[in-house]
Amino acid sequence: MEDYFICPENHELKFSFYSTRKNGDFSSASKVYQCEMCQSCFLKHKCISKNTKGNKRIFRNNNLEYFRTVIRKKLSDKNTREIYAQRKIDVGPVFGFLKAILVTREQNCTGNPK
Known part of the structure; x- marks a missing residue:
């Protein structure tokens, strides 16, 4: 099973690397997905801000997503x-x-x- 997202222009954002973000004493590990086709894409201005250098990236923390789902279910x-x-x-x-x-x-x- 491949690990990727699909952008609106049907390009794959494949898993690139793990990233650790630190917020005070707390740190979280995220999977980073990155597209390789953004420079030639005509929808680039909708996906990426003007100040962003490089290609579109998605940071995904599966543990955080799991707990958000559990809490949403409880709150509903x-x-x-x-x-x-x-x-x-x-x-x-x-x-x-x-x-x-x-x-x-x-x-x-x-x-x-x-």
Whole structure:
């Protein structure tokens, strides 16, 4: 089984290499797919921004996609939606009150509103 994506112009974006991206202390590995035909493609301006050098690349993290699918499935469940809707009612005002109180205290302590 081959590992590639197909672009709108029917060109293959084949697997090229693994890439590791770091965000603070967290790092994630992605598979990078790259097209070899972008320079001569008339749809290049729709696929790639003007500032991009080289060909179209797709970064794919299969672990992340799996967990996104699981969460979307859970969030689409009726019971889960009802729980989250109730959470907005229960928790939202509490943070609003805390923010109002803390801002008022800061203003009283410094004498200057922030």
